[in-house]
Amino acid sequence: MSDSSLREKPPITKPAERPRLGITAMIPCYNEIACVERAYQEIRSELAAYDDVELLFVDDGSTDGTLEAIKGFAAADPRVKYLSFARNFGLEAAFSAGFKYASKPWTVQFDADLQSPPEEMHRLVDKALEGYDVVFAVRENRQDPWYRRLGTSGHQLIARRWLGIELPPGASVFRIVKTSVARKVVDSRLTTPYFIATAPLLGARYTTLPTSHRPRVDGQGKWNLRKLVSHAVELFVGFSFRPLVWLSALAAVVVVAGVTVLALALAGRFGPTELAEASLVTGLITLVTLAVVARYLVRMMRVQAIGVPRYQIREANIPIRADEALYGYETPYVGTEVWENAS
Ligand code: UDP
């Protein structure tokens, strides 16, 4: 995995007139009843600048009436499409589905809570037209709690500096992506899903653009500490083998230290207390090693499961693939059992 410099490549297209771009505005929503109406209104008014648009809501298993609100928009506005998951499958699954079912050449991903103002989309569009496949917004003066900001910069720094993972620095989920490229990224079987790390691996031309940021307009953030940590760990083990390499080096150090301690004990220079302390340290190192190896095993299992759909769709107002639809197979199931006639 190469170094984390941006791929500043020469433009491949001339900036065209904005209005003629085909754009899918994709909005993942999980229990966003407090924001979804305002999101629809704001995004719709920005889309008025373009001729060929659709709004694709991905309801990630909401239980608070978000889907009913979306259906209301769809009833009044034929450009509104929606997919509704059978349960909450997580943001990564939601936007993966959004990219797959987007029907326009470009997809802009929005947040339903409007933290990244929809009016910034035009700057993303203009930047993309300079010749990029993906333009990631970077939140200027990010309006989230300090631990969220620290968490993001911390884990991105570890990923880039220590683990050699190429990541667009500070990239948020507010972004414009060439839909065909986005589909490649979400269908990629390279490793575990993680959009901002997979796009560079595939060679997508990407850049970042600072955009304004504001607090959530209403409702609750969906991230807790457990989700944030597991998202970071997924990035580390999904895109770098360096921790495993470090474990081999650690094993060599522990062996040398162990042999030295043993020699000192035999020579009578180490008593039972020192030996007990040395065993404790070795035990702790073994536990850490096991934990790291366990994470890689989980990763392997996840990669094996990549062919299996990451989500199931319960309802939609567009055609969906049978294997991704909870009620998708219409032919009756035929079992393999042969029932003997008892008489
Ligand atoms: N979201 C989702 N599924 C989830 C969590 C979040 O679709 O499991 C959506 C959410 O409704 C919102 C966007 O992802 O539109 C960003 O979520 P949130 O505002 O909670 O994230 P933050 O801004 O705190 O990073």
Ligand code: MG
């Ligand atoms: Mg938010």
